[in-house]
Amino acid sequence: MPNAEHQPLVGLFVTCLADMFRPTVAFATVRLLEQAGCIVEVPEKQTCCGQPAFNSGDRKTTQDIAKMTIEAFDGYEYVVGPSGSCIGMLHYYADLFDEGDPWKARAEDLKARAFEITSFLVDKLDFDKISAQYDGTITYHDSCSGLRQLGVKQQPRKLLSKVDNLELEEMEEAETCCGFGGTFCVKYPDISNRMVSNKSEFISASGADTLVGGDLGCLLNMAGKLKREGKSVEARHVVEILAGMLDQPAIGEADADKYALAKQV
Template sequence: MKVSIFSTCLVDLMTPSAGKAMVEVLERLGCELDFPASQVCCGQPTYNSGYLEDSKLAMKNMMLAFEHSDYVVGPSGSCIAMFHEYPKIFKGDPDWELKAVALKEKSYEFTQFIVRVLGITDVGARLEGTATYHRSCHMTRLLGEKETPYLLLEQVRGLQLEPLKNSDNCCGFGGTFSVKMPDISSQMVDEKCESVVETGADILISADMGCLLNIGGRLSRKGVPVKIMHIAEVLNHTGETAAAKGGIPS
């Protein structure tokens, strides 16, 4: 199965280990991968800030970058959810609406693709430790995917998954929200950190790096020794402990 990788800005620029892990898992599952070099940002930051016309330039570039891809897979429910907004944004545009629909229909978040398209819930991962999972707002509410990360994590041998209180609550990142509303954002991430600590977990997992960097940064400043890991890094473990391989230190 041919799959094009959509790296996303945060993974590409700040946490490439998550992208590498995603690639290695997909290759292990038999996918033939490529990486369209012309891809850039999906346009979400500027779009959410109200700069619609400026955002369309990046969106058009992305539609062209993945025009000939069979499937597009990314390590972020948030960024894939942005692709799913394209048909609404370009509705009625004779040149771009069909391209927007085509991109939406073949784009999947990493865990969503493994479960919904490949039909796999056990990727052969093994990771000793106690973890909790943070559900990102965009993946849950906009992309509408609530199940696939849990289905995959339940099959990771050696991993004890503890439920996170108020798991539906936002961590306070929200992209530009954390910049525009820092006081409110700080209170939200503090609440999220308290919930993480209450689980007793030594690993915090999520499918969106924005959330992980926000929560992980706050935990680090509080001196809480919780490791943050993108779910791709967890699924790429095949026997080592979290401390021995991968993982982004908090």
């Protein structure tokens, strides 16, 4: 940590999918940030990063959402979220405004403050005091935006290496897209299916019992495929493991009681 006295004020970018599908991911992110000495707040005015509009070519709507998000996170030293894709979108805001537009400068400013959670902990805070245990072998999927736009590759692995009992078995083509692609998976369902089928094979072949990644969109896609194929591999977001928040069943697994029962059986 740069300064033991200083407690960075972090605005949590929750992300739509964590908010709606898997609040545990947002709670785990908060826990990790607090463990790393940050003060975490959750700005009310945030919704979505705007990616669906951006990737559908609707620049006007994207700009409106960008302005709202920029305002929502004014005054925070850092903006951190559990997704390379959504934080990557925050980084694109600067491209939405013309040179000389005051919003451009504000967007650039947001870009400099916005981080994906594992990259923030490792690159910005140099934090690695993970106190968690995971009894299993995981394999890690590198989601595209985090990997290629934000350079997230070693950071999650570095943090995972601090988790007791956890073993990492890399799969083949860990860096190949899973076929989610936001609206792509519903616009081109059969191509997306081929891509996620390939992924599912590589995941199985790794021999891992848990698939871990840093983006819920990709995880929902891959978990949904693994479950449809009747595979026993479970899927979890990396922060759940790092924060030791494993009370919820893994993504797409049966409800808690049944889950506990099944585990016993």
